[in-house]
Amino acid sequence: MGNREDKEKQLKLSLTYKGMSNLYLACQSGKTDIVRQILEKCSYHDLNQIEPNGSTLLHAAAMNGHQDIVRLLIEHGCQRSVVNADRLTAYELAPNDEVRRLFHRPASSRRERFHNDNVDDCFEIVNELEEESSLPSDKAASIERKESVQKYKTSEEKRHEMGYAASSKAMCRSKLGRLLVDYVHDDAPLELETMARHLKEIVDREVAKNDDSEWEKANDLLNRFINHNDHSIEHLFHLYTLETRFYRVLKNDSIPLAIPIYTKLPKLKERYFQGQSYRGACMTVSDLEAYEWAVQHPGSLLQTTNFSSTSLNRQIAEEFIATSEKNTNKRTVVFIFHFPKKCDQAINLGKISDKLPCLSEYEDEAEVLVLPWTLFEVKSVYKNDENDTCSIYLRNVLIPHKSLLSTFLWTARHSRERDCAFQKYKSKK
Known part of the structure; x- marks a missing residue:
């Protein structure tokens, strides 16, 4: 036996x-x-x-x-x-x-990904989405006096920026809208092939040509996005989290990744984030004054200008504090991002369940990726003079929903002032 x-x-x-x-x-x-x-x-x-x-x-x-x-x-x-x-x-x-x-990701690289030395690279303070005629004269005057906040555009251009964001988002997420955009543009900017070509140009130029050890992985993830129809957008999030120059290039121009993500985002509803996440920064006194001004002027909103990596783990955002060199001109800051409702512009890349595994290459980072064009109110600025640190509390404001019809009307009204996001890339003949 x-x-x-x-x-x-x-x-x-x-x-x-x-x-x-x-x-x-x-x-x-x-x-x-x-x-x-x-x-x-x-x-x-x-x-x-x-x-x-x-x-x-x-x-x-x-x-x-x-x-x-x-x-x-x-x-x-x-x-x-x-x-x-x-x-x-x-x-x-x-x-x-x-x-x-x-x-784990190398400490210096994680600092760069979850921390801003220059907050202007990540945010700008904008005004509420209002028609020009509805803006009170005293509010407009107040904004004009605070020139340090209005660094990039006039208040009118900033209202246009928000309309542009809402319209671009609505157009990307509508199948009919994408078909119509591709029909009227020779370069078919919202076709999968066009989006894939722009992404591949970045991977080939910034990853492969720099002999990056992650090139094969980046190329594999991009090919999976191109060759699979269901949930392929997940591969682009994974690609973003790799430790390559691909991520760094997007700091200067987020459109190549933003368009495909917004196009296929409805597939990720279970990853829409609700709760709090954190990101670090170094800010000058002048920078902080702008945020303090925004607290005192309800209706002033913070808008992300590119992709922002935040973490569910506050310690990751604060890691840089212990290693930062003392600088009398700057304070170390922790941004606290609060999403009171599920937000389709904040995507939880961590493991949700056995059927929804981690999308990040670095599981320990507990990353919540905040997309371009996301809006926040600055609710409070708390300074701790004992250690020269500061906490800035941001509350998410959902971008106003635009129907496809209102999007086309808005685009027609403003087409002479500025191209839409999908017109950014023109076919090279």
């Missing part, structure tokens, strides 16, 4: 390892030298294939606590966010903090 049970146990063990690659077995058993030798000959596909047991090389190494192998696999481009048969990532399987830290 005992021999039979032993034979059955041996049979089960042999079936467990049947079909596993030699590299997987080496990662599982901690044979670092063998892993290093095989990795030199591995393709990107080999590194990230799903083994017969439903796991990847990274799962095997992380689960067994083999730090050197985990480090090697990450350096060679293993995907961190792949889930195994149990819907778990390698990060989730890591047995201790020492292994989990290997999955």
